Amino acid sequence: MTTPSSQQRLRDMMLVRRFEERCAELYGAGKIRGFLHLYIGEEAVAAGLLPALGPADTVVATYREHGHALLRGVPARAVMAEMFGRVSGCSRGRGGSMHLFDAERRMYGGWAIVAGHLPVAVGLALADRTLGRPQVTACFFGDGAVAEGAFHEAMNLAALWQLPVLFVCENNLYAMGTALERYQAQPDLVLRARGYGVDAASVDGMDVEVVAAAARDAVERVRAGKPFLLECRTYRFRAHSMFDAELYRGSDEVARWKQRDPIALLAGRLRTRGQLDDAALAALEQDVAREVEDAVSFADASALEPIEELTRHVMAEVAP
Amino acid sequence: MSRTTYREALRAALAEALERDPRVILMGEDVAAYGGAYAVSKGLAERFGRDRVRDTPLSEGGFVGAGIGAALGGLRPIVEIMTVNFSLLALDQIINNAATARHMSGGQLGVPVVIRMATGAGRQLAAQHSHSLEGYYAHVPGLRVVAPATLEDARGMLATALRSPDPVIIFEHVGLYNLEGELADDAGAVDLDRAAVRRPGRDVTLITSGGSLGKVLTAAEQLAARDVEAEVIDLRTLRPLDDATVMASVRRTRRAVVIDEGWRTGGFAGEVVARIAEQAFYELDAPVARVCSAEVPIPYPQHLEQAALPQVEGVVRAAMQAVGRG
Ligand SMILES: Cc1ncc(C[n+]2csc(CCOP(=O)(O)OP(=O)(O)O)c2C)c(N)n1
Numbered sequence: 001m002t003t004p005s006s007q008q009r010l011r012d013m014m015l016v017r018r019f020e021e022r023c024a025e026l027y028g029a030g031k032i033r034g035f036l037h038l039y040i041g042e043e044a045v046a047a048g049l050l051p052a053l054g055p056a057d058t059v060v061a062t063y064r065e066h067g068h069a070l071l072r073g074v075p076a077r078a079v080m081a082e083m084f085g086r087v088s089g090c091s092r093g094r095g096g097s098m099h100l101f102d103a104e105r106r107m108y109g110g111w112a113i114v115a116g117h118l119p120v121a122v123g124l125a126l127a128d129r130t131l132g133r134p135q136v137t138a139c140f141f142g143d144g145a146v147a148e149g150a151f152h153e154a155m156n157l158a159a160l161w162q163l164p165v166l167f168v169c170e171n172n173l174y175a176m177g178t179a180l181e182r183y184q185a186q187p188d189l190v191l192r193a194r195g196y197g198v199d200a201a202s203v204d205g206m207d208v209e210v211v212a213a214a215a216r217d218a219v220e221r222v223r224a225g226k227p228f229l230l231e232c233r234t235y236r237f238r239a240h241s242m243f244d245a246e247l248y249r250g251s252d253e254v255a256r257w258k259q260r261d262p263i264a265l266l267a268g269r270l271r272t273r274g275q276l277d278d279a280a281l282a283a284l285e286q287d288v289a290r291e292v293e294d295a296v297s298f299a300d301a302s303a304l305e306p307i308e309e310l311t312r313h314v315m316a317e318v319a320p
Numbered sequence: 321m322s323r324t325t326y327r328e329a330l331r332a333a334l335a336e337a338l339e340r341d342p343r344v345i346l347m348g349e350d351v352a353a354y355g356g357a358y359a360v361s362k363g364l365a366e367r368f369g370r371d372r373v374r375d376t377p378l379s380e381g382g383f384v385g386a387g388i389g390a391a392l393g394g395l396r397p398i399v400e401i402m403t404v405n406f407s408l409l410a411l412d413q414i415i416n417n418a419a420t421a422r423h424m425s426g427g428q429l430g431v432p433v434v435i436r437m438a439t440g441a442g443r444q445l446a447a448q449h450s451h452s453l454e455g456y457y458a459h460v461p462g463l464r465v466v467a468p469a470t471l472e473d474a475r476g477m478l479a480t481a482l483r484s485p486d487p488v489i490i491f492e493h494v495g496l497y498n499l500e501g502e503l504a505d506d507a508g509a510v511d512l513d514r515a516a517v518r519r520p521g522r523d524v525t526l527i528t529s530g531g532s533l534g535k536v537l538t539a540a541e542q543l544a545a546r547d548v549e550a551e552v553i554d555l556r557t558l559r560p561l562d563d564a565t566v567m568a569s570v571r572r573t574r575r576a577v578v579i580d581e582g583w584r585t586g587g588f589a590g591e592v593v594a595r596i597a598e599q600a601f602y603e604l605d606a607p608v609a610r611v612c613s614a615e616v617p618i619p620y621p622q623h624l625e626q627a628a629l630p631q632v633e634g635v636v637r638a639a640m641q642a643v644g645r646g
């Protein structure tokens with residue numbers, strides 16, 4: 001595994017941003033339906049974290065996982081086709097936005113019951129440990145998940161059995177419309193992990209270089225055989241989903257966070273270092289736009305699964 | 321009469337309950353600052369304060385359990401679980417605690433809690449957000465389970481539920497929140513005991529509830545155009561079931577179709593069919609049919625989701641078969 005250049009990380013974040021901006025438009029056009037949770041504003045977390053993993057490591061994420069899937073290497077075409085509900089989608093269109101799976105790339109979802117996937121991540125790590133594989137499992141979840149019993153049970157199990165799970169808390173300060181300090185008696189989330197004997201750190205999740213450095217360190221510790229929790233302090237710029245009237249926060253707060261836009265932050269830094277100029281940025285923009293438009297065309301031209309196949313993929317089709 | 325929606329009728333019922341009885345509180349995820357995931361409780365926190373309209377953490381087992389405790393302690397809590405899908409995290413509290421406290425205390429304790437939740441599919445929310453699990457709850461002695469399908473019931477079931485000394489689960493189908501119509505200005509409490517005949521007919525009885533009622537009424541109209549007069553029964557209360565209304569109808573029409581958005585196998589519709597077989601077998605002229613969801617987790621794409629759910633055409637087909645013209 002090679003560490004990506006800062007330019008590559010910039011491109012990663014721009015790809016996710018562009019992809020999701022297109023998704024929002026396509027939602028308006030009725031091409032994408034159901035729930036659509038945008039990651040816009042939080043890209044530095046996935047862009048900092050995912051390159052720290054190797055191809056055999058496992059990723060488990062939430063319903064806000066377009067960025068994780070894309071940066072895990074699931075082709076933009078397959079992700080977009082999934083959003084369109086087409087059979088060429090990474091989950092054959094069955095899952096949609098919230099359930100992106102790609103077993104080959106060890107992108108193990110895409111789960112939409114808050115915190116329900118944390119114990120599953122513990123189990124994946126248990127399998128690795130038991131079978132003597134040196135892999136780690138990276139499990140992404142929101143701050144809201146920390147209130148669920150499943151979080152606490154997963155922490156204890158991972159610590160008790162010393163399993164190689166990297167828990168990544170994407171703390172965007174809100175669980176839907178409820179602010180962290182309104183639902184957590186102890187809003188310092190790393191204390192929760194430490195209370196169970198899981199080492200933890202908290203970093204600025206808007207700064208991709210900070211996340212990347214913390215991720216490298218965390219993955220190393222986990223691979224050595226201990227669970228770790230990395231809290232990334234971040235912010236979602238958009239509504240919780242497409243149905244949210246955002247009554248619970250002021251536009252001034254959103255505007256303040258937008259000043260720390262992870263893409264602008266890195267781009268500005270690269271400019272200062274003389275590693276990026278207008279032309280290079282424009283070229284990157286064109287490049288990701290091309291990739292996204294290609295994905296949209298592919299999705300739009302893809303077939304729907306025939307209705308006769310409705311009850312497929314419920315049980316294994318080849319008897320064991 | 322005033323023009324209103326199912327959502328507004330629910331909100332009016334909540335406001336009235338909070339107004340009337342200081343022991344009533346509403347709690348759940350995003351009921352206050354966000355205004356409710358389906359905007360049912362919008363404005364209530366501003367009106368009644370954050371103590372009585374209380375946002376909870378994402379802790380379904382915790383706050384449903386707390387609702388049960390608060391009911392034991394003398395409050396009249398209304399607990400909103402965002403959707404039935406997440407109620408599975410609170411199933412333990414509901415089934416092991418709420419439903420049993422009266423019995424295992426030999427009748428000393430009662431749990432007058434009202435638990436509301438959205439249910440059902442049809443909005444392309446995929447496998448984890450589209451369950452119809454009313455049957456799980458209807459299985460359990462100690463609970464009363466209701467499913468308002470009309471504006472009157474959306475407005476009136478809550479008040480009666482709050483007067484119940486025992487736990488009541490209210491299922492609000494996600495497809496109904498925007499249902500619009502006229503509601504009497506003095507609409508109020510309704511009974512939670514009787515099924516309702518929503519359309520009289522003599523040829524076949526169509527039995528349903530909640531979110532499927534609209535589809536079944538449409539099917540009845542299409543059947544009428546083909547000279548089949550279907551009687552439509554809205555069960556309203558899934559536990560305890562009003563057998564009398566169902567059997568009286570089936571004895572007249574001699575044919576029945578049960579329509580339920582839950583899965584067929586081991587589902588709620590099977591219970592209704594079994595009761596008809598037990599109580600009206602010799603009066604039947606045709607096998608009782610079921611129209612249920614296909615045996616598949618609900619898929620995301622619209623065409624597959626719609627194919628998985630009970631539809632008007634399927635109801636018409638089953639009814640035509642029941643009357644021997646299928
Ligand atoms: C068990 C459960 N309860 C409620 C929901 C509804 N819901 C979906 S996302 C969400 C907020 C989760 O917040 P957080 O974990 O902070 O993640 P974020 O959406 O902020 O990324 C809620 C309440 C759910 N999906 N699962």
Ligand SMILES: [Mg+2]
Pocket residue numbers: 142143144170171172173174175176
């Ligand atoms: Mg959050």
